Amino acid sequence: MQRDLANQSAILPSLPARSPKHSTEAEAGAIPWKKFSGRISYSSCNEDSRSELKALRLGAGKRVFCITAGGGRVLNLLYDRPQEIVAVDVNPTQNYLLELKIAAMRALNHERYLAFLGVRPARDRLKVYQNLRPDLSSAAGAFFDAHPQVVRRGALFQGSLERFLVHVARVTHVVRPIWINRLFKFDDIAKQRHFLEGWNTRAWRFVGETLCRRSFLEMFSRDPGFWRFVPPEVPLHKRIFDLMHRYLCNHLARDSHLLQLVFFARYVYEPAMPIYLLPGSFERIREALKTTQITIVTAPAAAALADLADGSFDGYSIADVSSYLSEADFGTLMDEIMRTARADARLCSRGIFAHRPLPPDHVHHVRRDHNLERRLSFDDLAMVHEFLVGTLQTRSG
Ligand SMILES: C[S@@+](CC[C@H](N)C(=O)[O-])C[C@H]1O[C@@H](n2cnc3c(N)ncnc32)[C@H](O)[C@@H]1O
Incomplete structure (x- = not known):
């Protein structure tokens, strides 16, 4: 059953697993998504x-x-006002959060939106939620009814990752409180680079590398395991630490909303928040919600695509899901992407530390933009991603 939200957005129920090839387990390898x-x-x-x-x-x-x-990565795309976005996640709660963010954006002005989500203080979040509740699907409503603390504390920072970062921020503040506060004051990269020269002390490296260790992340981050396909010989802790250092030598710390979360567990410099939260783009995105159709699907990506017709999409924003997939499942996902792509569709995929190669069947059907890939890998504030970007050469194209 499909239910229309106001202004043309639609929520689809979970897709049934279509065949063993497309079942959650088959696609996501050993990750127990349930x-x-x-x-x-x-x-x-x-x-x-x-x-x-x-x-x-x-x-x-x-x-x-x-x-x-x-949900932010969906809302941010509205900045360019596409005709339709099909938003897919294997985890239904991620989609509930997107529903909540959309309903709140429709109902609230910018200031109240930031307060409701938790960027700024508010006492009435549950009251606001009651007004938004009729605009949510019954599953999303039931989830937030059962977890009022998520809304009350400000849903933007209630993910497992964001709550893990609260502990990271506490530890780093115990070790280097003054240093961190100074780091986030720079508005000149040359001065920041100079300041960083003294940062790489043994104690600091020890703390940073401990927090980024595979074993530590496995135990405390509650991430399903982005490290599963990172070869064991790659020292995760050193890579994360070094990539952060490279980033900070070339970009202002305060301009990264991710680094704000790592060191403060909240946004301390509002001009560098994600696009949909910025005052300059909030209204534009809110307007786009009136015309862009948003269809929300709970399913593994390949299964969601398998349900759709050939030639459906002009673009694919698949985040870093490839890092969570086995080789074979990445192949299945690419098969479905190629089948559902329109002529000259664009692909943007992230890989953690490295992007796995395209399956041999597809290597010659993606015209990769290596210059752009390199630029994005260097500038992207997530710091640890390598990009695979290109134009898809479909059979019809
Ligand atoms: C890969 S994670 C990483 C987080 C991301 N880098 C960010 O900044 O939010 C993003 C989302 O992908 C979803 N996901 C992972 N594998 C998936 C798959 N095969 N199909 C659909 N969604 C998937 C997870 O549930 C998660 O919500």
Whole structure:
């Protein structure tokens, strides 16, 4: 059954598993997704959606397939006003969060939106939620009714990752409170770089690398396991630490909303929040909600695509899901992407540390934009992603 939200957005129920090839387990390898589906794993947007906007070249008449995650990565795409977004996540709670963010955006002005989501203080979030409740699907409403603390504390920072970052921020503040506050004051990259020269002390490296260790992340982050396909010989802790250092040598700390979360567990410099939260783009995105159709689907990405017709999309924003997939399941996802792509559709995919190669069948059907890939990998504020960006050469194209 499909239910229309106001202004043309639609919520679809979970897709049934269509065949063993497309079942959740088959696609997601050993990740027990059911274990993660009762809670929000990611509530903010930890990526830099400016990368997706540059890569996908959306606009009027474009249809785009987008992984939901915290919902922000879907809302940010509205900046370019595509005709339709199909937002997909294997975890239904991520989609409930997107519903909540959409309903709130329709109902609230910018200031009240920031307060409701938790960027700014508010005492009446549950009251606001009661007004939004009729605009949610029954499943989303039931979820937030059963978890009022998520709304009361400000849903934007209630994901497992964001709550893990509260502890990270506490630890880093115990070790280097003055240093961190100074780091986030710089508005000149040359001065920040100079300041960083003294940062790489043994104690600091020890703390940073401990927090980024595979074993530590496995135990405390509650992430399903982005490290599963990172070869064991890659020292996760050193890579994360070094990539953060490279980023900070070339970009202002305060301009990264992810680093704000890492060091403060909240947004301390509002001009650098995700696009949909910025005053300059909030109204534009709110307007786009009136015309862009948003269809929300709970299913593994390949299964969601398998249900759709050939030639459905002009763009694919698949986040870093490839890092969570086995080789074979990445192949199945690429098969479905190629089948459902319109002529000259664009693909934007992220890989953690490295992007796995395209399956041999597809290598010659993606015209990759290596220059753009390199630029995005260097500038993207998520810091740890390598990009695969290109134009899809479909059989029809
Ligand atoms: C891969 S995670 C990473 C978070 C992301 N980097 C961010 O900033 O939000 C993003 C989302 O992908 C979803 N996901 C992972 N594998 C999936 C799959 N095969 N199909 C659909 N969604 C998937 C997870 O449930 C999660 O909500």
